[in-house]
Amino acid sequence: MNYPFQYRQGRLFCEDVDLQKISSSLETPFYIYSKEEIKHSCRLIREGGEGYDFKPYYALKANFNPALLKIILNEGFGADIVSGGELYFAQRAGFKADSIVFAGVGKTEAELRQAVEAGIASINVESAAELYLLSRVAAELRRKVSVAIRINPDIDAKTHEYISTGLHSNKFGVDAETAFQLYRQAHADPWIEPDGIHMHIGSQIENEQPFVDAARFLLSFIDRLKAAGIEINTVDLGGGIGINYENPFARPQQARSFTRSILSSYLQVFAGRRLKLYLEVGRSVIGSAGVLISRVIYTKKTPVKNFTIIDAAMNNLIRPSLYKARHPIVPLVQSEAGRWTTDVVGPVCETGDFMAREMEMPELHEGDFIAIGGAGAYGQSQASFYNLRPLVAEYLVEGDHIKKISPALSPVELAERFEW
Numbered sequence: 001m002n003y004p005f006q007y008r009q010g011r012l013f014c015e016d017v018d019l020q021k022i023s024s025s026l027e028t029p030f031y032i033y034s035k036e037e038i039k040h041s042c043r044l045i046r047e048g049g050e051g052y053d054f055k056p057y058y059a060l061k062a063n064f065n066p067a068l069l070k071i072i073l074n075e076g077f078g079a080d081i082v083s084g085g086e087l088y089f090a091q092r093a094g095f096k097a098d099s100i101v102f103a104g105v106g107k108t109e110a111e112l113r114q115a116v117e118a119g120i121a122s123i124n125v126e127s128a129a130e131l132y133l134l135s136r137v138a139a140e141l142r143r144k145v146s147v148a149i150r151i152n153p154d155i156d157a158k159t160h161e162y163i164s165t166g167l168h169s170n171k172f173g174v175d176a177e178t179a180f181q182l183y184r185q186a187h188a189d190p191w192i193e194p195d196g197i198h199m200h201i202g203s204q205i206e207n208e209q210p211f212v213d214a215a216r217f218l219l220s221f222i223d224r225l226k227a228a229g230i231e232i233n234t235v236d237l238g239g240g241i242g243i244n245y246e247n248p249f250a251r252p253q254q255a256r257s258f259t260r261s262i263l264s265s266y267l268q269v270f271a272g273r274r275l276k277l278y279l280e281v282g283r284s285v286i287g288s289a290g291v292l293i294s295r296v297i298y299t300k301k302t303p304v305k306n307f308t309i310i311d312a313a314m315n316n317l318i319r320p321s322l323y324k325a326r327h328p329i330v331p332l333v334q335s336e337a338g339r340w341t342t343d344v345v346g347p348v349c350e351t352g353d354f355m356a357r358e359m360e361m362p363e364l365h366e367g368d369f370i371a372i373g374g375a376g377a378y379g380q381s382q383a384s385f386y387n388l389r390p391l392v393a394e395y396l397v398e399g400d401h402i403k404k405i406s407p408a409l410s411p412v413e414l415a416e417r418f419e420w
């Protein structure tokens, strides 16, 4: 399938919707998603798992809009959650409890209780203290719980340090020695069924080597457990498959270029083994399916720099500020104007509020619309009211049809939560 965000006669479309045309009548900024692209990404992942006992779980933290969750649910995905709030959203969207897995270093007693009562597929335990608490909760509720211990394999995923999770210096999981002790302990616990193992080494990983190294590490650990009489049936391989943030509008075939090759090498390590393989995927499901549309407010030239000031800011999309992420930015109408080098910045009062720095692009003008690409994942889900700017609306496109899937939330509405 062709990437659905493409220029036709110089105008950017999402599927069959002319983005310039709709942007002039909508309030900017806003997020817009392509249903076809979500389905396509889901299909790519499912195809990658063919031939294995395989189930993908969608990481809600990438984007929790219920309209999107329902598409992904219908594609046969389970849900990967990291909080009681995400458990609530997953269940309310229709994910069955036995298709939900729960990770995170700081699950509270209330969250563990909520998960045990729901009877979810696996609680992925990240410390001795958590296993101790979970055992108590399970015993109290008289419910046997399926548990995977999250192993930290000390493998460098070669990604931004804030989204690397598989190094011993990261807070996630436990080292193999500790894990081995925890499995023994869990094995002896009547309320804990330690039949799974979990790993997640980071996010936006662009090549297969860290995955393959991690998978081999897991396999040898599983064999070690087996020798000690502990049988593992389920391997939760985590997520982290990157997407291509290079300009997908110009080279559409590359928008989701890593999924196929990474999955193929990752799963291959387990070929011939009788293991259920779980994959947790966020970005590679939803990342390429969304763009953030914004309007140029001003341009400004200083003696040393050019600035294109737009109405989207770090409170809408924090990835450039937080992870030095580079998102493609293109005008909705291809411009004949000369090109220049500019910072693309938002109105928030922080120097770190930028969408791009030193980007070469056409010189745009007040009122021009732009699309910030690859914004489907970790965009709206990380949005805030910072600077008392609104949370923006989200739209879903299907063919030539566009539907609002969440309204903007204004500071005036926010104000109602306070006493004055």
Ligand SMILES: *Cc1c(COP(=O)(O)O)cnc(C)c1O
Residues within 6 Å of the ligand: 059, 061, 062, 080, 082, 103, 104, 200, 202, 203, 204, 238, 239, 240, 241, 280, 281, 282, 283, 284, 377
């Ligand atoms: C964030 C997260 C994921 C999803 O990561 P992506 O890079 O979006 O695929 C999967 N599993 C766990 C435990 C996570 O924390």
